[in-house]
Amino acid sequence: QVQLVESGGGVVQPGRSLRLSCAASGFTFSSYGMHWVRQAPGKGLEWVALIWYDGSNRYYADSVKGRFTISRDNSKNTLYLQMISLRAEDTAVYYCARERDYVQDYWGQGTLVTVSS
Amino acid sequence: EIVLTQSPATLSLSPGERATLSCRASQSVSGYLAWYQQKPGQAPRLLIYDASNRATGIPARFSGSGSGTDFTLTISSLEPEDFAVYYCQQRSNWWTFGQGTKVEIK
Numbered sequence: 001q002v003q004l005v006e007s008g009g010g011v012v013q014p015g016r017s018l019r020l021s022c023a024a025s026g027f028t029f030s031s032y033g034m035h036w037v038r039q040a041p042g043k044g045l046e047w048v049a050l051i052w053y054d055g056s057n058r059y060y061a062d063s064v065k066g067r068f069t070i071s072r073d074n075s076k077n078t079l080y081l082q083m084i085s086l087r088a089e090d091t092a093v094y095y096c097a098r099e100r101d102y103v104q105d106y107w108g109q110g111t112l113v114t115v116s117s
Numbered sequence: 118e119i120v121l122t123q124s125p126a127t128l129s130l131s132p133g134e135r136a137t138l139s140c141r142a143s144q145s146v147s148g149y150l151a152w153y154q155q156k157p158g159q160a161p162r163l164l165i166y167d168a169s170n171r172a173t174g175i176p177a178r179f180s181g182s183g184s185g186t187d188f189t190l191t192i193s194s195l196e197p198e199d200f201a202v203y204y205c206q207q208r209s210n211w212w213t214f215g216q217g218t219k220v221e222i223k
Contacts, residue, residue, distance in 0.1 A: 035212075037161075045153075045161065045204055047212035059211070095160055102208045103151045105172060107160035 002026040002106040004096050009111030012086055022079040022096030022108055030054070030074040033099035036081050038092035039110070046092075049081065050099065064090075086115045119143055119207050121215035129223040136192040138218045140205035145185045149209040152181055152190045155217075156201045164203075165190065195220070 008020040022034070036048040049070040050059045058070050069082040079096050093112050097104035120143040130136055140150065148168040153161040163172040165181035168188060178193040192199055200222050205215040 044216050045206075045214040047214070061211070101166060102149070103163060103166045103206070104161075105163050105166075107162070109160055 002098065004098065004106060004108030006094060006096055006108045006111035009094065009113045011114045011116060013117050014087060014115055016086055017082070017084045018086060018113060019083070020081040020094055020096075020111055020113070022081075024077045024079065024096075024098075027098070029072075029077040034070075034072060034079045035097045035099055035104050036068075036070060036079075037095045037097055037104065037107075038090075039095070040089075040092045043092075048094070051079070083113070086113075088115050091115045119146060119210050119213050121205050121207055121213060123203075123205055123215035123218045125218060126216075127219045127221060129221050130195055131223045132195050132197055134195050136190075136195055136199070136220055138190040138192075138203055138220075140183075140188040140190070140215050142186045142188075142207055146207040146209035148184050149207055150181075150183065150188045151206045151208065152179075153204045153206060153214075154199075154201050155204065161204065192220075 003025045005023045012018050033052050035050050038048050039045050051070045067085045071080045091114050093110040095107050095110045097107040122141045124139045150168050152165040155161045164175050164179050169181045180191045182189050202217045202219045204217050
């Protein structure tokens, strides 16, 4: 079965960096685009970034453009999100999700990032 | 940015009742609308994509309809496990989500 497991979250000071990982299993990872979606505490969902199946194209929400970088290692079945210059408003649970037909059909359980001094 | 407005914010119903959730887009999204269910402490789960197509494994009591700017998610007869928050999402212009409708037990 499809499994997505995020890791790397934690408490970080404003202005610092963090890298999230998402380990995929149960499907051919290299055949699917992958997304990051976040959810601030008690709030709704916000799309963050997309990377194509082969890593050839990447797209970002305006709120993170220039600060976040999505990448993948298909040999390790792993998706990444490198976050720099973190702000308080980046505090959220970060989910990785598989793309199928331009929607997110499977999601991981999420990893919490808290940006606080 | 396409803004999605969901109504009502909260729907209080009893098991066995019919639930009707609405999602309105600030501009046409054609049929590119999805619905997700989220329970407390869990990840969202895809229910419906492209307005009316049920995702894999989703029970037939869930149905979606609409096009353009107005969409509806209907749960024909609420089961205890259906009490949750529901989000709509458009994919016509990147991806944005509505603010959610909470379906709670009356």
